Amino acid sequence: MLRNSITLKKIAIKLNVSISTVSKALKDSHEISADTREKIKAYARINGYRPNSIALSLKNQKTKTIGIIIPDIVNDTFSKVIEGVDQIAKKKGYNIMISSSNESLEKEAYNLKTLSDSQTDGFILSLSKETMLNKNYNHINYTIKSGIPIVLFDRVSDDIDCDKVIVDDVKGAYDATNLLIQKGKKNILLITTEDHIIVGKLRTQGYERALKNNDIKLDQALILKVDGDDRSEKFFFNLEKLILNTFKNNSQINGVFAVNDEYAGIVLRALKKLNLSIPQDVSVVCFTDGVISRFSSPSITAVRQHGIEIGRNSATKLIERIENDDNHNLPYRVDVISTIIIEREST
Amino acid sequence: MLRNSITLKKIAIKLNVSISTVSKALKDSHEISADTREKIKAYARINGYRPNSIALSLKNQKTKTIGIIIPDIVNDTFSKVIEGVDQIAKKKGYNIMISSSNESLEKEAYNLKTLSDSQTDGFILSLSKETMLNKNYNHINYTIKSGIPIVLFDRVSDDIDCDKVIVDDVKGAYDATNLLIQKGKKNILLITTEDHIIVGKLRTQGYERALKNNDIKLDQALILKVDGDDRSEKFFFNLEKLILNTFKNNSQINGVFAVNDEYAGIVLRALKKLNLSIPQDVSVVCFTDGVISRFSSPSITAVRQHGIEIGRNSATKLIERIENDDNHNLPYRVDVISTIIIEREST
DNA sequence: TCAAATTACTACAACGTTATAGTTACTTTA
């Protein structure tokens, strides 16, 4: 906070006019004579007057700030969403406040509460795993009901009535699986999370649907459901062993679809140990087009979610609702950001 | 903003007391009788009264908000710093505002200006490439002089007088290069950026120092200086070709030190094409312990910068200065966060 | 020539909060 910042009052005293006069002059009001106007504007310019936005927020009951609450900050996909929100926010004169829920329901609710205390005009939020697991959406529904708009993205819920921006996980997974099948790989290993992680569940559905549409029998032995919450070194070490074993017991596998790029990275490691060549022996596709997909060897064909677009779309929607005076009459919209497959060396 | 939010005034009217009474009762002032106090507190509790933080900010001339301005949001290292800042900020009751400078001087200055308009009590900032290139720090020095504390991290400058949190890039690079030498790899290819990117320059110095200390002659042919600003697909494709060529012309190379994990990822790709095995034929080490280092095959030995610690340290320093009434008398401190080497399969 | 209109300002309230300075009414104290 500028200690020696200049205010309307200080200008008024200095120039021997009233505060109102200064305020109006700076707004080019015709109520103020050209002479006075110029004098005031010149003084303000020279002294670097900038309106105090806290005072404006209090007066206007608008903070021009939007809050983002995400489960994890250190995450490529979420970072891209923030980037997208930042782009739109900047353009529309909004600032963004960030807070991480750390996949915890309690922290998510706490952040929502504290940031709601007149600090933000609205929220962009992706549900924490714990929130989804407990299906406890009271904090969110309460916030919406009290008049603060929320846009949910990616991890959403049908039990919350609000604007949403989602990725068509089923279709993305379907396309990815289908690509493998088109390349002649019909024995496809799926590496996914347990069902309580909704995106894992949906991507599994896409996989299953692709097999069905191509008359390929579903083989439960080729579906590895792992603990989606664990991202420790040990977990990935065990995952590698699990993959190795699966390949040993199912030598017919010639394709792998992983629901995220971390799992795909581990797959590559396992395949290397098995001396299987990619994509000749086994083709690999994954969801999430992040740095792992781009920089691994071979680079991995991936389903790109357009995180930046998700962020831009969410921000646009939110700001529209914030600035629409009777936003309660605006029907809630759900936008599906379509995915595309970025083909790389692994297929 | 809560439309129907409850204020002291509303409580006062409802309970037929003055606003002052309500304010004092909620603060457990002994000036208010136990009876009235309880009545007011009960009413406030039931109606979910929460003080309006904008009004408090205006009154106290403190926003309890810190601004983070970073060159790039979608970046593992910066994300970790944000995470660290978030941890400390939450603990001390601060919120964080985020803005990306996109490596642009103009945007950096703009963000600093708008967020300074009474929205933030202080800043945590890492210089954009353009800012460093132009050596234009007016916006930053101006902000500091006007009383808003700034903590610089990672990309800092001697021309700015403020608290700083840095990584010992020279030592990290020295250690990394030294590790290769200890493993018997004395012909080490360095992949670095041009000198105007300070961290690239410092890491190059560490490489050179390690060679010198081990009486290894510096071979300019083994130093690739690439355009650190370019991160396009095409650039990395060309980088791969450049690396391939360098290996063809310098068959003695048996170690590689890359100043970031992206370059290291490309190195792995090139080595694979050359049919060189890692770490037997060539060992690889890089700066930046991100997802690429962890998930590539083989996993890459990396210099970990402790981004979270950088964030925690910066936030602690900043908040200390914000809350210290005469922070001008506090001498500026520079903390060096030491790096460690995470050994993996590539060495 | 005097009411009406216009010009160029100022005063005030409000946004929500808190600290300081009153103001009652009642209770001590000498």
Added chain:
DNA sequence: TAAAGTAACTATAACGTTGTAGTAATTTGA
């Protein structure tokens, strides 16, 4: 029994802004 003290409140100003309403002084019009 009157001065002093205390308990339990209320009023006011201030943080920085803006919009509405008000007020002089001057100019216009018939």
